[in-house]
Amino acid sequence: MKNLLCIALLGLAVACQASNTQAPAVERDPNLAKVLYVGEVSLMPSAEAIVVSNANGLLAVQARLKNGQPHERKLEYQWEWLDERGIVVSSPSTTWIPIAIRPGELASVQGTAPTPACVDFRLKLSKLPN
Amino acid sequence: MNAKLLVPALCLLSLAASCGSPAKRVDPSGNAGLTTTEDINFKDWQVAAAAMVESLKGDPVMAPYNVDNRAIMMVSNVKNKTSLHLDTNLLTDKIRIDLRKSGKVLTTTAVGAGGKAEEEASAQVRELKDDPMFDSSTVQQDGTAVAPKFALGGTITQIKTKSGRDKESYFNFKLTLTDLKTGLAVWEDEKEVVKQETRPLIGG
Numbered sequence: 001m002k003n004l005l006c007i008a009l010l011g012l013a014v015a016c017q018a019s020n021t022q023a024p025a026v027e028r029d030p031n032l033a034k035v036l037y038v039g040e041v042s043l044m045p046s047a048e049a050i051v052v053s054n055a056n057g058l059l060a061v062q063a064r065l066k067n068g069q070p071h072e073r074k075l076e077y078q079w080e081w082l083d084e085r086g087i088v089v090s091s092p093s094t095t096w097i098p099i100a101i102r103p104g105e106l107a108s109v110q111g112t113a114p115t116p117a118c119v120d121f122r123l124k125l126s127k128l129p130n
Numbered sequence: 131m132n133a134k135l136l137v138p139a140l141c142l143l144s145l146a147a148s149c150g151s152p153a154k155r156v157d158p159s160g161n162a163g164l165t166t167t168e169d170i171n172f173k174d175w176q177v178a179a180a181a182m183v184e185s186l187k188g189d190p191v192m193a194p195y196n197v198d199n200r201a202i203m204m205v206s207n208v209k210n211k212t213s214l215h216l217d218t219n220l221l222t223d224k225i226r227i228d229l230r231k232s233g234k235v236l237t238t239t240a241v242g243a244g245g246k247a248e249e250e251a252s253a254q255v256r257e258l259k260d261d262p263m264f265d266s267s268t269v270q271q272d273g274t275a276v277a278p279k280f281a282l283g284g285t286i287t288q289i290k291t292k293s294g295r296d297k298e299s300y301f302n303f304k305l306t307l308t309d310l311k312t313g314l315a316v317w318e319d320e321k322e323v324v325k326q327e328t329r330p331l332i333g334g
Contacts, residue, residue: 055187055188056187056188056189056190056192056193056195056234057196057233058187058188058232060188076160076161078159091227091228091231092176092179092180092183092224092227092228093176093179093180093183093184093224093228094159094180095158095159095173095176095177095180096159096160096161097176097177097180098161098173098177110184111184112183112184112187112188114228114231114232115231115232115233116196116197116232116233128161
């Protein structure tokens with residue numbers, strides 16, 4: 001009886017595993033992890049997609065931000081550019097930039113690295129008072 | 131004045147006088163600076179410069195240039211078409227710093243707006259060749275300064291609007307990169323900044 005129960009449980013475990021592997025895997029864009037929300041996340045538009053490209057030899061990034069709230073959201077964003085050692089490379093244009101996104105709007109923000117030495121980025125988002 | 135009214139009036143006055151706040155430093159990269167419709171505030175300069183740099187760095191006109199082949203640029207006139215007294219270097223200085231860091235552009239200071247050198251030292255040191263105090267072989271020779279290929283210039287325009295207690299200022303920052311060989315505007319872009327305020331009913 002005990003053996004029968006063990007076999008049944010084993011079969012159930014195998015079936016569960018098989019069904020898990022069959023489920024379509026939703027791959028999250030790893031670049032979305034480079035979006036840092038400063039402050040209360042729930043009040044901010046969320047980054048939906050990141051496109052990384054090259055602009056005349058400089059790392060260029062576009063982020064799509066979705067405001068899922070029923071109100072206009074005012075926020076500011078700042079690009080942080082990192083060299084291959086992970087050191088932040090600053091320049092006058094890497095400042096916090098204000099933006100307003102209407103309810104339901106998908107807005108784009110673009111940034112281009114200040115120097116050719118920049119190989120990675122972070123995008124910081126912070127809510128502004130409405 | 132009635133003595134009964136004088137005491138509360140003095141209390142209110144002293145309360146109003148004590149409502150100020152001490153001076154404090156704010157992060158110049160953040161949005162904690164003062165915003166006024168009357169002026170171009172430091173954040174406006176930063177936002178305009180960042181937009182221009184972003185546009186110019188990614189434009190095809192910059193494609194041939196890199197650290198081994200930099201474009202030489204002069205900063206020309208940025209016309210102030212506002213009613214404000216502006217130092218337009220607040221815009222162009224940020225742009226040239228960013229362009230130099232990008233490895234694509236070097237700015238000459240030997241020539242500037244109106245043909246006047248931004249840095250007069252380049253011309254002044256050449257006058258030292260006849261000065262017996264200096265070793266003439268160490269004096270910069272004529273014909274060695276590098277002439278610019280491009281000129282960066284533009285305009286800043288303001289439109290003021292008033293409606294009742296509401297005030298609005300529209301600022302347009304427009305920049306042009308001119309190819310000095312052809313005289314053609316090879317890159318142009320603009321950044322608009324609009325600011326509004328509602329004046330208070332009392333004391334506005």
